[in-house]
Amino acid sequence: MTAKVKYEEVEVGQELPARTYPVHRIDLVKYAGASGDFNPIHWNESFARSVGLPDVIAHGMYTMAQGGRFVTDWVGDPGAILEYGVRFSSMVVVPDEGGAEIKITGVVEDKLDDNAVVVALTARSAGEKVLTRAKATVRLA
Numbered sequence: 001m002t003a004k005v006k007y008e009e010v011e012v013g014q015e016l017p018a019r020t021y022p023v024h025r026i027d028l029v030k031y032a033g034a035s036g037d038f039n040p041i042h043w044n045e046s047f048a049r050s051v052g053l054p055d056v057i058a059h060g061m062y063t064m065a066q067g068g069r070f071v072t073d074w075v076g077d078p079g080a081i082l083e084y085g086v087r088f089s090s091m092v093v094v095p096d097e098g099g100a101e102i103k104i105t106g107v108v109e110d111k112l113d114d115n116a117v118v119v120a121l122t123a124r125s126a127g128e129k130v131l132t133r134a135k136a137t138v139r140l141a
Helices: 025-035 045-050 060-075
Strands: 015-023 081-088 100-111 116-125 128-139
Touching: 015 025, 015 060, 025 060, 060 081, 060 100, 060 116, 060 128, 081 116
Parallel strands: none
Antiparallel strands: 015 100, 081 128, 100 116, 116 128
16 A cells, blocks of 8 residues: 555644544453453442542553554555554543444645654544643655
């Protein structure tokens, strides 16, 4: 695959279309199986509450993965990501009824050499910023 977004068509300050990703407990169970992280705070409500959490919470890496998905959906090629990093700033609480949502926005922060751009991401759930310092360096077409 190659990136579908062209470097010459992207400008610093350009906003990427916002996306909202639903999160349900079944997603967390599937992620636990794929990652091997079966910590009960991610699937067992009574355990999560017993350790002081408001409810089941999404894996931090699951939340980070949604940011990566946002970038790859935009660029059209998972192999185009050269670098990606975040800081976790809050939890994605996933109630049994209705689940949760992660809303992700992005803006082109810098244009680099060799058709690369830096995209700054913002991820929120229930009004809280759940990822900070989230940036991806991506090679465009």
